[in-house]
Amino acid sequence: MSVGQVLRALVRDRLALAGIIIVGGFVLLAIFAPLIAPYDPDAIHRVDGRVARLLPPSSQFLLGTTNLGRDVFSQVVMGSRIALQVGLLAAFMVTFVGTNVGLIAGYFGGRIDAFLMRIVDILYGIPFTPFVILLVSLLEPSVWNIIIAVSLLTWRTVARICRAQVLSLAQRPFVKAARVAGASHLRIMYRHILPNILPIALLEMSFVVAWAVIAEASVSFIGFGDPRAVSWGKILHSAFIAGAVRTAPWWVAPPGIAIVLLVLGVHFITRGLESIVNPRLRGE
Amino acid sequence: MLAFMARRLLQAAVSLFVLLTIVFFMFRLLPANPVDAMVDAALGPEAIARLYAEFGLDQPLWQQYVLYLKNIITKGDFGMSFFFRQPAVDILADKIVNTLILAITALVVAYALGTLWGALLAWYRGSAFETAGITAALTFKAAPEFWVGMIFVMIFAYGLGWLPHSGMREPGYEETSVLLKYLNLDFLRHLILPATVAALGSIATPTLLMRNTMLEVMHEDFVELAKAKGLSTLRIIYLHAARNALLPVVTSLATNLGRAVGGMVLVEYVFSWPGLGREIVLAATRYDYPVAQAAFLMIAALVMLMNIVADLLYGYLDPRIVYK
16 A cells, blocks of 8 residues: 555544644644744743733733743743654654664564564663653753654664564565566665555654654653753643642643643544554454 | 573563663763762862762773672672662662552553443444544543643642642651551552553553454354343443453553553652652752662563563463464
């Protein structure tokens, strides 16, 4: 099944379509964030000469203000940029590395396969969240380091799944025919086998987007977020430290709802992809 | 079988060794130097040199590495905590139990409820109920556990005042016996919120898996027979069909046990649950690398152990699986 066919089937799936609309909405929000956000997210607002601390939602501050008099709505809008940046870049890197490792291991087999899969086995023993937290704290917090930490570990799944696919594909007649016709290894791998594993790679990619968004939020929530960027996790970090669970629900709820919506949209798409790649799940 | 066990254990040992090495160099070669972070520049050069010597940081890197491995393997010694000035292992010992209690409780609850729910979803496939059910499961999966935790604290701890918002025991608790330490009402009350949040976070996997395997079972003849006999729907779902769809769900419980142990970090952090995950976060913020390192390795070892248990459980539950 080609990628074009996959996409067409995806749009016909109700939940997947909802997912595409949600994620598309967030992409637009991120692109136009500076135009949509009414204020600078770091600006400290004053009302009647006093800092506007912990004001509940009003027409002036749609989602209220923080303990430092910052506008929550502007922060949440700007936060969409980091979430999407981390989600998409990590997913792209992971899919790129994972697919290539899977392709090489499955195609060449033998020692190369054994070596690469040993590495994957070891990576499987590493717990994800603690690893990301430790690495980011050691590398010093930045958006890029979060992306790197997430990517370093998650390619293991993509590689394993792609390898399994390649192993069976490599035995198919069309691959043998290509070989007999004198095609080079590279040509067989990337021209004949790769298109067949792309739908699965796409599915894995959408898993990674969800993981990466949550991982960024988690790391920032703990306090290892990029100090220069506004992210949903960081807003929640400040809210948690300031004890907003007791005093300011309008500060706690919105960033979380934004995360849930974005990740839910991604999950909807993932589910659609899953039932296309593996038709048995449709249960018809 | 024995050969399989031996090979799996050997594999885990090799993985752990590689992990020990990676962690050692990760902590020493990356930009944030643990010693600089620990040592106050105002101490003066002699005091700094003494501190370096105290923690063995004045030796060349490879000697430190050999010593580090030797101490771990022969004495189970992960070094001294920079912060507490105590062996890291002593600080972490009872935290392992706390993490395991939380993780296992959460996982058992998630799998019990998820199985029941997933079976219903499969039975009513194609209906609005199914779409709503799947959406709910995916929403719980999409919600970051630390945020759900904050919302629950807001509602159940501060709003309604039903449950404590953090910690594992009321202050002033005195230990009377090891068993009663965990079998008392106070401990249980503190466990409810974090365990519920963690369970909700992992309920999607068993729910969706159960739905999928149920779909395969539902068209079997014995289900038709049960329907023809006029049994009630609930009886058919849970006593006839679900039993035969359970196997993949139970095996996934085993594989997820390892992941759950590693995934408690944020729940522990939000609820100040004194477990391994929270200790990692605290140690990382205090630049207390021996503790962070030891806690990380312990979580990794637990994950590997759980994976081996899962492999064995597989064979026990499904005799078609042959160990080679």
